[in-house]
Amino acid sequence: MGNPVFISRPIPEKALSLLRSECDIDMWPDAGTPPPLRDRAVEAEGILTYGHEPIDDDLMKHAKTLKVVSVIGVGYDHVDVKAATRRGIAVGHTPGTLDDTVADFTMGLIIAVARNVVAGDAFVRTGMWKSFNPNFMWGSDVDHATLGILGMGNIGSAIARRARAFDMRIIYHNRTRRPEYERLFGAVYAPLPSLLAESDFIVIQAPLTDETHHLIGEDEFSLMKKSAFLINTARGPIVDSQALRRALQDGAIAGAALDVYDPEPPSQDDPLLEMKNVVLCPHLGSATIQTRTKMAVMAAENLLAGLRNQPLPYGVNCNPNA
Numbered sequence: 001m002g003n004p005v006f007i008s009r010p011i012p013e014k015a016l017s018l019l020r021s022e023c024d025i026d027m028w029p030d031a032g033t034p035p036p037l038r039d040r041a042v043e044a045e046g047i048l049t050y051g052h053e054p055i056d057d058d059l060m061k062h063a064k065t066l067k068v069v070s071v072i073g074v075g076y077d078h079v080d081v082k083a084a085t086r087r088g089i090a091v092g093h094t095p096g097t098l099d100d101t102v103a104d105f106t107m108g109l110i111i112a113v114a115r116n117v118v119a120g121d122a123f124v125r126t127g128m129w130k131s132f133n134p135n136f137m138w139g140s141d142v143d144h145a146t147l148g149i150l151g152m153g154n155i156g157s158a159i160a161r162r163a164r165a166f167d168m169r170i171i172y173h174n175r176t177r178r179p180e181y182e183r184l185f186g187a188v189y190a191p192l193p194s195l196l197a198e199s200d201f202i203v204i205q206a207p208l209t210d211e212t213h214h215l216i217g218e219d220e221f222s223l224m225k226k227s228a229f230l231i232n233t234a235r236g237p238i239v240d241s242q243a244l245r246r247a248l249q250d251g252a253i254a255g256a257a258l259d260v261y262d263p264e265p266p267s268q269d270d271p272l273l274e275m276k277n278v279v280l281c282p283h284l285g286s287a288t289i290q291t292r293t294k295m296a297v298m299a300a301e302n303l304l305a306g307l308r309n310q311p312l313p314y315g316v317n318c319n320p321n322a
């Protein structure tokens with residue numbers, strides 16, 4: 001018998017095979033439905049979590065044998081790390097591996113929303129296209145536009161690198177200034193209000209913390225250009241969702257491209273689903289075969305280290321068991 005572990009959604013075989021010899025694996029088989037995390041955590045020494053279901057103090061209290069929580073993802077806002085540390089539970093995540101993949105996707109969303117890629121696709125598919133029309137679906141130029149990056153970490157800087165090839169003017173806001181990115185990409189640091197007022201495209205790439213929760217609300221939308229687009233590939237609750245819906249409905253901004261939501265997923269009667277000036281994706285930022293496989297392998301390595309009472313290679317807290 002190996003160490004009992006719960007895997008909250010199916011993971012690639014390459015990662016699973018790392019675990020087989022040491023673990024007694026209970027893997028939730030259905031990728032599309034939420035796993036019964038709390039029930040299945042009770043018996044587990046390790047949880048490999050693929051998704052964003054909360055792993056809070058109450059769940060950890062309930063899971064008496066739990067030694068390690070390994071997140072397949074860079075963001076771990078759904079895990080109460082303080083409580084885990086207090087309870088001697090190691091927490092790991094998968095930083096670095098998805099930066100380029102999320103940056104590619106973010107550029108894709110910028111182009112999709114600015115150039116009517118999704119609306120154009122629907123127009124053709126639904127048989128509405130009768131002849132070439134030079135006077136419709138005019139978008140906005142991405143090249144030479146001003147890109148405001150909110151959160152200049154690994155992913156933010158990977159977006160800046162790509163934006164340079166589009167001859168974009170890059171401004172950024174971050175907790176600390178990043179002189180290396182200013183040098184490399186010509187990015188200019190700006191206080192948040194100036195970034196919001198000057199940008200044609202505002203990309204959110206900050207982690208979700210108490211400080212960034214609802215960082216973008218009514219007041220912030222009122223500073224943006226009416227022609228601006230908001231792109232969120234980080235976490236939904238960084239934006240006040242009611243304020244976002246109002247800004248889009250009232251024309252306070254031109255549009256948005258969203259990969260993350262609050263709540264996530266949005267309900268079927270969410271007005272966002274009816275808005276023509278919005279591109280919506282189901283949290284696909286890091287979803288490529290290569291990247292999701294690498295992430296799962298990193299997370300499996302974290303899990304094994306935690307089960308062996310070793311320091312996690314990609315640990316979040318201070319390896320309380322080591």
Ligand code: DGY
Nearest residue numbers: 051072073074075286
């Ligand atoms: C991440 O890496 O944080 C993505 O949102 C997938 O969980």
